[in-house]
Amino acid sequence: MRRPGWFLSAIAAGLYIFLYAPIVVIIVFSFNAARFGTVWEGFTTKWYGALLHDSAALSATKNTLLLALVSTGIATLLGSLLAFGLTRFDFPGRKIFDRVLYVPVFVPDIVLATSLLLFYSLVGSFIPALELGMTTMILGHVTFQISFVAIVVRARLAGLDPALEEAARDLGAGEWKTFLHVTLPLMLPGVLAGAMLAFTLSLDDFIVSFFTSGPGSTTLPILIYSSVKRGLTPDINALATLIILISVLATVSLTWLQKNKQDPHPKK
Amino acid sequence: MPEKRQMHLGQQLTRAGRWSRAGITSGPAALWLGIFLALPLAAILAISFLTRGEYGGVELPFTFDSYKRLAGFGELGFDSLYPVVLGRSLALGMATAVLCLAAALPLAFFIARLSEKYKGAALTLVVIPFWTNLLIRTYAWQILFSPNRWLTVAAHSLGIGTAGEALYPGTLAVLTGMVCDFLPFMVLPLYASVEKMDWTLAEAAADLGADRWRVFRHALLPQIWPGLGAGFILVFLPATGQFVIPDLLGGAKTAMLGNVIQQQFASSRDWPFGSAIAAVALLLVLVGLAIFQRKGSKHEVLP
Amino acid sequence: MQGERHLEPQKCSVPLAVEVVSLLRQFGSVVALSGVSLEIRKGEFFSLLGPSGCGKTTLLRVIAGLDLPDGGLIRISGRDAAEIPAHRRPVNTVFQSYALFPHLTVSDNIAFGLRMKKIAAAEIVDRVQRVLALMQITELATRKPAQLSGGQKQRVALARALVNEPEVLLLDEPLGALDLQLRRQLQVELHQLQRKLGITFIMVTHDQEEALVMSDRIAVMNGGKIEQLGSAREIYERPRTRFVAQFIGQCNLFKADVRPANNGDILARTELGEFSVSNVSKDPTRPGSFMAIRPEKIQLLGGATCGMKNSFAARIEGFTYCGAETRYRLLAGQQTVNVVVMNREASAVFQPGETVQCLLPAEHLILLDA
Numbered sequence: 028m029r030r031p032g033w034f035l036s037a038i039a040a041g042l043y044i045f046l047y048a049p050i051v052v053i054i055v056f057s058f059n060a061a062r063f064g065t066v067w068e069g070f071t072t073k074w075y076g077a078l079l080h081d082s083a084a085l086s087a088t089k090n091t092l093l094l095a096l097v098s099t100g101i102a103t104l105l106g107s108l109l110a111f112g113l114t115r116f117d118f119p120g121r122k123i124f125d126r127v128l129y130v131p132v133f134v135p136d137i138v139l140a141t142s143l144l145l146f147y148s149l150v151g152s153f154i155p156a157l158e159l160g161m162t163t164m165i166l167g168h169v170t171f172q173i174s175f176v177a178i179v180v181r182a183r184l185a186g187l188d189p190a191l192e193e194a195a196r197d198l199g200a201g202e203w204k205t206f207l208h209v210t211l212p213l214m215l216p217g218v219l220a221g222a223m224l225a226f227t228l229s230l231d232d233f234i235v236s237f238f239t240s241g242p243g244s245t246t247l248p249i250l251i252y253s254s255v256k257r258g259l260t261p262d263i264n265a266l267a268t269l270i271i272l273i274s275v276l277a278t279v280s281l282t283w284l285q286k287n288k289q290d291p292h293p294k295k
Numbered sequence: 296m297p298e299k300r301q302m303h304l305g306q307q308l309t310r311a312g313r314w315s316r317a318g319i320t321s322g323p324a325a326l327w328l329g330i331f332l333a334l335p336l337a338a339i340l341a342i343s344f345l346t347r348g349e350y351g352g353v354e355l356p357f358t359f360d361s362y363k364r365l366a367g368f369g370e371l372g373f374d375s376l377y378p379v380v381l382g383r384s385l386a387l388g389m390a391t392a393v394l395c396l397a398a399a400l401p402l403a404f405f406i407a408r409l410s411e412k413y414k415g416a417a418l419t420l421v422v423i424p425f426w427t428n429l430l431i432r433t434y435a436w437q438i439l440f441s442p443n444r445w446l447t448v449a450a451h452s453l454g455i456g457t458a459g460e461a462l463y464p465g466t467l468a469v470l471t472g473m474v475c476d477f478l479p480f481m482v483l484p485l486y487a488s489v490e491k492m493d494w495t496l497a498e499a500a501a502d503l504g505a506d507r508w509r510v511f512r513h514a515l516l517p518q519i520w521p522g523l524g525a526g527f528i529l530v531f532l533p534a535t536g537q538f539v540i541p542d543l544l545g546g547a548k549t550a551m552l553g554n555v556i557q558q559q560f561a562s563s564r565d566w567p568f569g570s571a572i573a574a575v576a577l578l579l580v581l582v583g584l585a586i587f588q589r590k591g592s593k594h595e596v597l598p
Numbered sequence: 599m600q601g602e603r604h605l606e607p608q609k610c611s612v613p614l615a616v617e618v619v620s621l622l623r624q625f626g627s628v629v630a631l632s633g634v635s636l637e638i639r640k641g642e643f644f645s646l647l648g649p650s651g652c653g654k655t656t657l658l659r660v661i662a663g664l665d666l667p668d669g670g671l672i673r674i675s676g677r678d679a680a681e682i683p684a685h686r687r688p689v690n691t692v693f694q695s696y697a698l699f700p701h702l703t704v705s706d707n708i709a710f711g712l713r714m715k716k717i718a719a720a721e722i723v724d725r726v727q728r729v730l731a732l733m734q735i736t737e738l739a740t741r742k743p744a745q746l747s748g749g750q751k752q753r754v755a756l757a758r759a760l761v762n763e764p765e766v767l768l769l770d771e772p773l774g775a776l777d778l779q780l781r782r783q784l785q786v787e788l789h790q791l792q793r794k795l796g797i798t799f800i801m802v803t804h805d806q807e808e809a810l811v812m813s814d815r816i817a818v819m820n821g822g823k824i825e826q827l828g829s830a831r832e833i834y835e836r837p838r839t840r841f842v843a844q845f846i847g848q849c850n851l852f853k854a855d856v857r858p859a860n861n862g863d864i865l866a867r868t869e870l871g872e873f874s875v876s877n878v879s880k881d882p883t884r885p886g887s888f889m890a891i892r893p894e895k896i897q898l899l900g901g902a903t904c905g906m907k908n909s910f911a912a913r914i915e916g917f918t919y920c921g922a923e924t925r926y927r928l929l930a931g932q933q934t935v936n937v938v939v940m941n942r943e944a945s946a947v948f949q950p951g952e953t954v955q956c957l958l959p960a961e962h963l964i965l966l967d968a
Contacts (some may be wrong), residue, residue: 112320135536
C-alpha cells in the first residue's frame with residue numbers, strides 16, 4: 028500500500044490540530060494569571076494551588092468519583108451478566124432484547140435525563156429514598172451504562188470459540204466450574220473494557236447528573252458547567268487540565284496495556 | 296452444521312431450566328432497564344398528553360395540545376418557532392454528520408496508509424479527545440472564539456462575524472464544536488472498514504482505466520459503506536439531540552431540541568410540552584435506529 | 599437403508615466401548631442423524647468418514663454428551679449414557695479447533711481435567727509430566743497456547759484429553775487444520791499412540807485417505823445414515839453402495855441388469871456387453887443395478903483381441919502421467935472409463951486415439967445398489 032502523500036498528510040495534520048486546539052487552549056489558559064474572562068495576563072500556577080483550597084471543587088471531585096465508582100460497579104455486574112445471558116441462553120424475546128440494547132446508547136441524554144427527573148418526582152412522593160441526590164444520580168448513570176457494558180462484553184463473548192466451554196465440560200467441569208474457570212477469565216478483558224467505558228461515561232456525564240442531582244451532590248461536570256455559565260473560570264481551567272491529563276494518561280496506558288496483551292477485541 | 300441445540304454446554308436443560316438461567320443472568324439488567332428506562336420514557340409519553348397544571352405540575356384532561364404547539368399551532372395562531380427548532384436540529388445534525396464524514400474520510404485513509412509502527416499512535420491520538428470531557432472541549436471553543444483571539448481575527452478578515460466581537464454564539468460556533476466533538480465517532484468505524492479494505496480492487500480499477508473518482512466510487516466506496524453507515528448514525532443521532540454544545544456555543548437563535556426540552560423543564564416548568572418535545576426527539580432516534588438496524592443487520596456494522 | 603443391517607455379526611466375543619442404537623437427531627428440518635446404529639469395540643481405532651453435513655460430527659458430539667439425541671440409545675462401556683451429562687462421561691474429546699484454554703499454560707491446560715476431578719496435587723503433577731513426555735512436549739509446559747504452532751497445539755490437545763485416561767477418546771477432524779506433510783506424519787504417530795495405549799479412538803474425518811490409513815474399522819456416513827461399516831479393505835474393495843464407491847477412491851460405474859449365472863456367478867448385462875461377476879456377497883436378494891470397478895483393476899490390452907470374456911473395446915481419449923502410475927481416460931460408447939496403470943515398464947504407453955481392449959476381471963467387479 029502506498030504511504031500517505033503530502034496532500035493527505037497536510038489535511039490529517041490540520042484535523043489533528045483541530046481536534047487538539049480546544050485541549051491545548053485549556054491547558055495554556057490554566058496558567059493564565061487573569062481572574063476573569065479570556066484575556067492573557069501572564070503565566071501563573073496559582074490556580075492549581077487555589078484548587079486545593081476550593082472546597083466546592085474538592086467535594087465535587089469526591090462526588091464524581093463516588094458516583095462513577097458505585098454506578099460502574101453496579102452497571103458492570105448487571106451488564107456483564109446480561110451479555111452472558113444474551114449470548115448463552117435462548118429465551119422468548121431475546122432477539123428483541125438484543126436490539127433494544129442499543130436504545131439507551133442512542134437516546135439523547137437530555138431525553139433520558141428529563142424522563143428520569145419526571146419519574147423521580149412522580150414516584151418520589153411514595154418512595155422517600157428517591158429524593159434527588161446521589162442515589163438518584165447513581166440510578167440514572169447505571170441506566171445508561173448497562174447497555175455500553177453489555178455491548179462490549181457481548182462482543183467479547185461472541186468472539187470466543189464455543190468449543191472452549193464445551194472442552195471444559197468434556198474435561199469434567201460442571202456448569203458453574205466451566206463459568207468460573209473458563210468463561211469468566213476469558214470474558215474478563217471485555218468486562219474490564221466495558222467497565223472502563225462505563226467509568227469514563229459516568230465521569231463525563233453532565234446532563235443526567237445535572238437533572239437528577241440534589242443539593243450537595245454536585246459533580247465536577249456540573250461545577251464546570253455552572254462556572255462556565257457564570258464566566259468564572261480561572262481555577263476551572265486548572266481543574267479541566269487535571270481531568271484532561273488523567274484521561275490522556277488512562278487512555279494511553281490502556282491502549283498500551285491492550286496492545287501488549289495482544290487482545291483482539293479493542294473497545295469502541 | 297446447524298447449531299440450534301436444546302441444551303447448554305453438554306447439559307440437558309428443560310424449558311424451565313433455560314428460562315431460570317436466562318432470568319438469573321439477564322433478569323436483573325432487564326428489570327433495571329424496565330424500571331429506570333422504560334417506565335420513565337413511558338411516563339414522559341403519558342405526560343406529553345396531559346395539561347400543564349397551575350403551579351407547574353400536570354393535570355388532566357388528555358389533550359394533543361402540546362403536539363399541536365410543537366407543530367406550530369399554538370393558542371395564538373400559527374407560530375413557526377418550534378417547527379423551526381425541529382428543522383434546525385435535523386439540519387445541524389445532518390450538517391455535522393456530513394462535515395464529520397468529509398473530515399474523517401481523508402483522516403481514515405491517512406491512518407490506514409501509515410506504517411504499522413505509527414498506525415496505533417495515530418489512532419490513539421484520535422481516540423484521546425473522545426475520552427476527555429465534552430463540556431471542557433466545548434467550553435474551550437469559547438476561549439478560541441472570543442474577541443481578539445487570532446482565530447477570531449483571522450475569521451473576521453475573511454468576512455466572517457463582526458469585527459471586535461466574539462464568534463460565538465452562532466451557528467458556525469455550534470457547528471465547529473459539534474464537528475470537533477463528534478469527529479472521533481466517525482473516524483473509528485470508518486477506519487475499521489478502510490483498514491480491512493482490499494486495495495488490489497482499486498489497483499485493478501485504475502489498471503482498467505478508471506479515473507480517481509471512479510476508482511473511489513466503484514472500487515473503494517462499496518467496501519467502506521458499512522463503516523460509513525455506522526459512523527453516520529453514531530454522529531447524526533447524538534448530534535441532533537445535543538444539548539451542551541448549542542447551550543454553550545449557541546444562543547436563542549441556534550436553540551436545538553435539547554435546549555428547548557431543558558427550557559421547558561427548568562425555567563418554564565411546562566412538563567407536558569417538554570415531554571412532547573422529548574417524545575418527538577425519542578421517536579426520531581428510534582426510527583433512525585430501526586432503519587439503521589434493518590440495513591445494518593445485513594452488514595453487521597454495529598458491534 | 600437402516601443401520602441394523604450393517605451390524606457386523608461378531609457379537610458378545612469382544613467387549614463394546616460404545617453402542618449406539620437407532621440414534622435420531624434433527625436440527626429444525628435438517629436431519630443430522632436418522633436412525634444410526636453401530637457398535638464400537640474396546641481398543642479399536644474407529645473412524646466416522648463422510649462429506650460435511652453427513653452427521654458424523656453430530657454423532658461424535660452426541661457420544662461426548664455435548665449434544666442430545668432426539669431418540670435412540672447410547673451405551674458407553676455398557677452403561678446407558680443418556681442420563682450422564684457431558685462432564686461425567688468417561689470420554690474425552692480432541693476438538694477440531696483444539697479449544698486450548700488461551701488463558702492457561704500448556705501444563706495447566708493438561709491438568710484441567712484432573713483438577714476438575716479433585717485429584718491430589720502431587721498425582722496431577724506426576725500424570726501431567728508423564729503425558730508431556732509421552733507426547734514429547736515437555737519443553738512446551740510453561741507456554742501459552744498462542745505461542746504454539748499448529749502441530750504443537752494438536753499434541754497439547756491430545757495430551758489434555760489422554761491425561762484423564764478416558765475409556766473412549768473422541769477426535770473431531772484432529773488433523774484437519776494441519777498442512778499435508780505434518781498431517782501424514784501425525785497420522786502415523788496417532789496410529790502408533792493408539793496401539794500403545796489401547797484406548798478406544800473414535801475419529802471423525804472427511805479425508806478418506808486418513809480414514810483408510812489409520813482405522814481398524816470405518817463407518818462411511820451420508821445424509822445422517824451409515825452407508826457402510828467395515829475394515830478399510832472391505833470399504834475400498836467391496837463398497838456396497840454407489841455413494842461409498844464414489845466417495846472413497848475413484849470408481850467406474852456401469853448401469854446393469856443382474857441375473858444369476860449357472861456356475862454360481864452373477865451375470866451383469868450392461869450397454870457394453872455382459873459381464874460375469876464372481877465374489878458377490880452372500881446377499882442374493884440385493885438387486886444391484888450398478889456394476890462397478892476400481893480404475894486400477896482394469897487391464898488394458900493393446901491390439902485387436904476381440905471376443906475376450908469380460909472385456910470391451912475403448913478409445914484412449916487422453917492420459918496423465920503421474921510418476922508411479924499413468925491415468926487414462928477412455929471412451930467406450932457413451933461411457934467414460936478411467937483406468938490407472940502402474941508404470942512397471944518405461945515403454946508401452948498407449949496414445950490418444952488408439953483403440954484398446956479393457957479387461958474387467960470377474961473377481962474385481964462389484965455390484966451396487968442404485
